[in-house]
Amino acid sequence: MASLNQRVPSYLRAIAPYQPGKPIADIARDYGFQEDQVVKLASNENPLGMSPKGREAMLKAAGDLGRYPDGNGFSLKQALSKKFALDPATITLGNGSNDILELVAHAFLAPGKESLMSDHSFAVYALASQAVGATLVSVPAQSQDLGHDLDGFSRRISANTAVVWIANPNNPTGSFIPGDRLESFISSVPISVLVVLDEAYTEYLSEDDSYPAFEWVTRYPNLLVSRSFSKAYGLAGLRVGYGVASEEVTDLLNRVRQPFNVNSLALAAAEASIFDYEFLARSAKLNRQGMLQIQQGLQTHGISALQSWGNFLLIDLQAVNPLEPKAGAVVYEALLSKGVITRPVANYGLPGYLRVSIGTSIENEAFLKAMPFALEALKACKVSAA
Ligand SMILES: Cc1ncc(COP(=O)(O)O)c(C=O)c1O
Known part of the structure; x- marks a missing residue:
């Protein structure tokens, strides 16, 4: 046996x-x-x-922990829609943005499919890909900043490629791809390949460096932007993040999502924190x-x-x-x-x-x-x- x-x-x-x-x-x-x-x-x-407003909201929510959380995160999605002018049907909430990455792997990767990541980029892209039996292709980094070589990515995209992982800013290198360069790359990726633009650190960018990733989602149906409440919002211990993508991609992620993947305390704290400018x-x-x-x-x-x-x-x-x-x-x-x-x-x-x-x-x-x-x-x- x-x-x-x-x-x-x-x-x-x-x-x-x-x-x-x-x-x-x-x-x-x-x-x-x-x-x-x-x-x-x-x-x-x-x-x-964490933000004082988030803490207050979390403590209030702690009074009602006998109930399951809102499995659709209605209120947090409404708040995100209000802040970023998003359609709630394009938002997926995650138990940390890590969860969004896992959902992507479950929905879009399988044995025989490939995902591409840069040589020195977030470890979870490799883990999530390997856990579903997909082949991970590591694209050599640029020598000057150890960051993403987007031309190298373009060269490696093949008929087997299902997902491309890009962290911007990147962890652990700290490198950054300017918005115009990034959009030109995204527009060149075949529509059958999902581009995951991981923006866990985006809140630290200056106004000059910022770019309208959520607007791109309306132009590129194969783009998913993931964001985290763990960094600038200070909610790492609560585990909450979100992804923004076309309704079609969002619907697919929702099929592999645990029914109550974001807990009540995290939902309440995140909702209050996003307006704590x-x-x-x-x-x-x-x-x-x-x-x-x-x-x-x-x-x-x-x-x-x-x-x-x-x-x-x-x-x-x-x-x-x-x-x-x-x-x-x-x-x-x-x-x-x-x-x-x-x-x-x-x-x-x-x-x-x-x-x-x-x-x-x-x-x-x-x-x-x-x-x-x-x-x-x-x-x-x-x-x-x-
Ligand atoms: C690039 C990047 N993406 C995603 C994450 C995951 O963050 P979280 O799951 O806490 O939202 C991290 C955490 O360090 C990260 O560096």
């Missing part, structure tokens, strides 16, 4: 599970810190937490200031990060010790011992880099203060490797 393991499709067994940022409690326990001594800059969260502006401002603080601090340590349009920076550590191929892991471990959690990105094909999320000025300072120690640890590897 075949074991359970053997009966599972081989493409499922081949999946390497997602590696999330380390929780504060784990590091406090492992290294003997109090939890409030640990700084977490590992998961691109909002250092301000003051909180959004404060979050974006803190991010700009924090990014500058970290960039300047890194400069004094003789290292630099790639230009970023998100709420994180990708630091290039390769020159610190050219003999150490896993520079990111070395610095990550050394920072952990100082109570600072960052994100190594070897699993994104970037072992010589480290990703750091932008925190409060105090958190950024703690990271910068621990960096000389971590860089020394990296340089010391050179001695042992030589």
Whole structure:
């Protein structure tokens, strides 16, 4: 008799599970810190937490948790329609925008079909594709910014391609594709291929960089735009995001969606948060200031990060010790011992880099203060490797 393991499709067994940022409690326990001594800059969260309006609405909703949530999320969809002039029939709500990505994979991918992603882009595109037995094609990144090479994507689209994943801004590189370039690419993709434009970090873009993605949805029936409440809105722990696409695509996603995929607390908090413009502006401002603080601090340590349009920076550590191929892991471990959690990105094909999320000025300072120690640890590897 075949074991359970053997009966599972081989493409499922081949999946390497997602590696999330380390929780504060784990590091406090492992290294003997109090939890409030640990700084977490590992998961691109909002250092301000959630919007006060969202919190108030969530606490109110907590009084009625004996009931199932509204499975259609009517009220949140109405609020999104009002804010962005959207037809509610084009909105899909998700348990985080991660859920939208999974729904896309379930609806549009299967064994024999391909999805395309950039070499260094969000890990869930690969996981979601592999989980349904589709073939993932990794398109080599541009050398100058490690971001998406859209010409490369165009060259790789074939009769088997069903989904193209584009994150803009991209995680973990922080790179950005200007709107005009992006639209010209989308308009060139065959209508039978779904383009997923993942805009998890879009709220951090300046007005000059912003582009009308929701308008594009009305022009391109094979475009889905996904957005998150986890970043600028600060609702990562509640899990809520949404996708906007043609009615036809939305209807297909709805067929594979769990009936109550977004919980009541998340629905209430998201609805109240989307109109909290003051909180959004404060979050974006803190991010700009924090990014500058970290960039300047890194400069004094003789290292630099790639230009970023998100709420994180990708630091290039390769020159610190050219003999150490896993520079990111070395610095990550050394920072952990100082109570600072960052994100190594070897699993994104970037072992010589480290990703750091932008925190409060105090958190950024703690990271910068621990960096000389971590860089020394990296340089010391050179001695042992030589
Ligand atoms: C590019 C990108 N897309 C989607 C997500 C998923 O976010 P969530 O599921 O919290 O909305 C993330 C999270 O880090 C991300 O970086």
